[in-house]
Amino acid sequence: MPQQKTMVSVPELMLEIAPDAAEALRASDLLPGEPAVLPVRATYFDTPDRDLATAGFTLSLTEGESEGETARVQTVRATGSTADLFVLPEWRQPVAADRPVLDERTPLCTLPPAKIAEIGPLFGLCLRRQLWTLSWQGADIELALDRGEVTAADRRSARCELRLALRDGAPAALYALARRLDEIAPLRLGVLTEADHGFRLLGPVLHMHKAAPVALHRDMVAAEGFRAIGAACLRQFRLNEPLVDPANPEAVHQARVALRRLRSAFAIFRPMLQDETGPRLNRETRWLAGVLGEARDLDVLRMRCRPEALRARLEPARMAAYDQARGMLESRRARLLMLDLAEYLAIGPWTMQPSxxxxxxxxxxxxxxxxxxxxxxxxxxxGIGLADVDDETRHELRKDAKKLRYAAEFFAPLYAEKRRRRRAARFLAALEALQDRMGALNDLAAAPALVERLGLAGDPAAAAILGTDRDKRNLIEAAAEAHEAFVDAKRFWR
Structure with missing residues (x-):
């Protein structure tokens, strides 16, 4: 008879912490007594084509000392549609050898034998884990402070992270403890697992992160879809946040895209989110996107400036905008917003409202x-009568088109039939063309106020930025044609 799968779902919260902040936390009175110290050595496995990662799983062997002897534990962890920022399903079992055992106790036993034969080690993890057990708001929480490195081939990445795991009690205590810890040492919501760190070492260095397809499937209900979409948006933002820099303008753009996508998710699922917390978090997310907006606006204006002298005149304002943005990203308000959003997605009031x-x-x-x-x-x-409406009305159309595009991108994985995939590609292409035309119109409409604010109104070189009436007419005509093409595009969800 097949043995029962040893699957556990552990409520966890990953938090990033700087090494000096970790020392401040270690020296505080919040962590009681001396911690248990556990050396952790782990090896992660996959096929050369990353078949396990593609299927939404990681596979690792972790070595530790038990009664003077070396013990190995195999862990299969779900990373795809069966996991989120809060609950991480795992299948654990002891193994004797230094090779994985893919039997009926893991969800990987259904892989083709040829693929199982290709599985080999990809990267390693070596760190020192300090463990405390805390009682917080009636809950028992394990706090692990990890310091060490991940190695893949000749590349290394240092790690310093906290992990809060709920052992008993209400899940809200995890977030309450995280906020208290942040009062002592700045923390940020973590979105990279141990495996993520290793896979990043194996790939090229990325300077920005575009939105990835959300792992939705047809068996999901609306609540699960909102959680998965929201978690994907948070992940995209957090991946881009540390990359925000004047020399890397695409990172601030993608960070804003992530926040706009998240706000769109709140709007798309508004009928389900009838509580007071959601609107407040939506407003705070809008504030954070606005913090990045000035830097992004100046990046766009800089790209439109042809004379180098005019670009040079923009640089002081652009540098100041980036300084302000990075300062606000480092603020406690921004850090706690990420925790608040993660908590809302996992256990927010909307999850329990009878209505x-x-x-x-x-x-x-x-x-x-x-x-x-x-x-x-x-x-x-x-979009009807596009040439006869004012700039504000066209701006609202642009925002609505953007919201529809994000919704179509979110939900496209639910319509995986070949015919629907082709329709989805054509629908999104038509929508993207409309959004681009409306964006160009919006940039033209916003340019005079921006040029005035920067003190460039009297500069002849700035005339090209402002455009002409003919430029505006041409853009309106192009936008109207794009709208007609959008209307003609077939719906892929029907």
């Missing part, structure tokens, strides 16, 4: 189709 129970339980594909229909009707209606 939203029916919507939360709707099949995600059913909810997605209705939401896409609603957003499409609005963009179709608002």
């Amino acid at each position: 939203g129970a029916e919507i939360r339980g709707l099949p995600l594909r059913e909810y997605a189709s209705a939401a896409l229909d609603r957003l499409r009707r609005k963009v179709k209606k608002d």
Whole structure:
């Protein structure tokens, strides 16, 4: 008879911490007594084609000392649609050898034998783990402070992280403890697992992170879809946040995209989020996007400036905007916003409100189709008579088109049939063209106020930035044509 799978779902919270902040935390009175110290040595396995990672799993062997002898534990961890920022399903079992055992106790036993034969070590982890058990707000929480490095081939990456694991009690205590820890030492929401660190070493160095497809599947309900989409947006933002720099303008752009996508998710799922916390977090997310907005606006203006002298005149304001943005990103307000958002996605009031129970339980594909229909009707209606409306109305159309595009990108994985995939590609292409034309119109409309604020209104070289009436007419005509093409594009969800 097959042995039962040793699967556990542990509520966890990963937090990034700087080495000096870790020392301050270690010296505080919050951590009681001397910690248990555990050397951790782990090896991660996959095929050369990363088949396990593609399937949404990681596979590792961890070595430790037990009663004077070396013991190995094999861990299979879900990283795809079966995992989120809060609960991480795992399958653990002891093994005797230094090779994985993929039997019926793991979800990987269904892999083709040829793929199992290709599995080999990819990267290693070596760190010193200090462990405390804390009682916080009636909950028992294990706090692990990890310091060490990940190695892959000839590349290394230092690690200093906290992990809070709930052993008993209410999940809200995890976030309450994280906020208290942040009062002592600055912490940031962690989105990179041990495996993520290793895979990043194996790949090229990235200077920005675009939105990845969200791991949605047809068996999900609406509540699960919102959680998965929100977690993907938080992950994209946190990956780009440390890369924000004047020499790397795409990072600030992608960080803003992540926040806009998150706000769009709040709007798309608004019927399900009938609580007071959601609107507050949406406002705070809008504030954070605005913090990055000035730097992004000046990056765009700089790209449109042809004379080098004019670009040089923009640099002081651009540097100041980046300094302000980075200062705000390092603020406690921004750090706690990420924790608040993660908590809201996992256990927010919306998850327990009786009034939203029916919507939360709707099949995600059913909810997605209705939401896409609603957003499409609005963009179709608002684009009528594009040449005869004012700049503000066109700006609203641009925002609605962007929201529809994000929704279509979020939900596209739910419609994986070949015919629907082709339709989705054509629909998104038409929507992207409309959004680009509307964005160019918006840049033209916003240019005079921006040029005035920067003190460039009297500079002849700035005239090209402001454009002409003919430029505006041409852009409106192009936008109207793009809107017609969008209306003609077939819906992939019907």
